[in-house]
């Protein structure tokens with residue numbers, strides 16, 4: 001049985017003070033056990049303070065990117081060791097915004113996934129097609145290639161322990177969510193790809209989230225699908241009331 005995982009991706013939002021105010025607002029609400037694992041993926045600048053603030057709670061902290069080397073002359077980059085030291089547990093890799101604006105490729109995604117795993121960080125590996133690709137009937141081909149190349153060279157055990165996020169690019173920040181059935185169909189397909197590449201146990205254990213305009217009023221239908229194990233949420237994760245509604249259902 002896979003535990004659902006609800007991860008907020010704050011993107012480039014919230015100062016340290018705002019991040020701490022958010023966590024103080026949700027802490028009392030999440031004091032008891034929740035069915036879903038709760039993760040906040042914050043900007044680098046807020047990670048240390050957040051990791052400290054959530055100690056002793058079930059909330060886990062994630063970063064939104066990392067570099068694959070441990071140290072060196074890579075101006076502006078952050079290494080897995082640096083994240084680990086802060087108490088970060090998760091790291092988003094290959095978000096479509098990084099693929100679109102920062103030249104992320106399936107090859108760099110793969111390097112980052114390996115670096116995260118090597119240092120005990122759980123990667124949330126993002127895959128998903130653009131509107132153009134969907135309209136050209138290329139959705140399955142695109143997610144298959146991103147999954148195959150992004151996870152290349154991993155062991156079945158490593159794949160079983162990571163998280164994949166299916167985020168159709170046309171659904172991100174647009175208010176246009178994939179239907180429950182569409183999201184389930186693609187996510188089931190991705191699970192099938194994992195089965196072909198890494199075997200039945202990895203496919204059964206790997207958690208696959210849906211992301212793209214998830215809100216408190218549409219999350220229940222998505223999570224009711226047999227292959228959807230949670231959500232990666234952008235806009236609706238920024239407000240404490242809305243985030244609590246996503247996590248505590």
Ligand SMILES: O=C[C@H](O)COP(=O)(O)O
Pocket residue numbers: 009095167171172173174175211212213214232233234235236
């Ligand atoms: O990582 C999160 C996704 O990009 C979804 O963003 P959104 O919920 O604002 O559509």
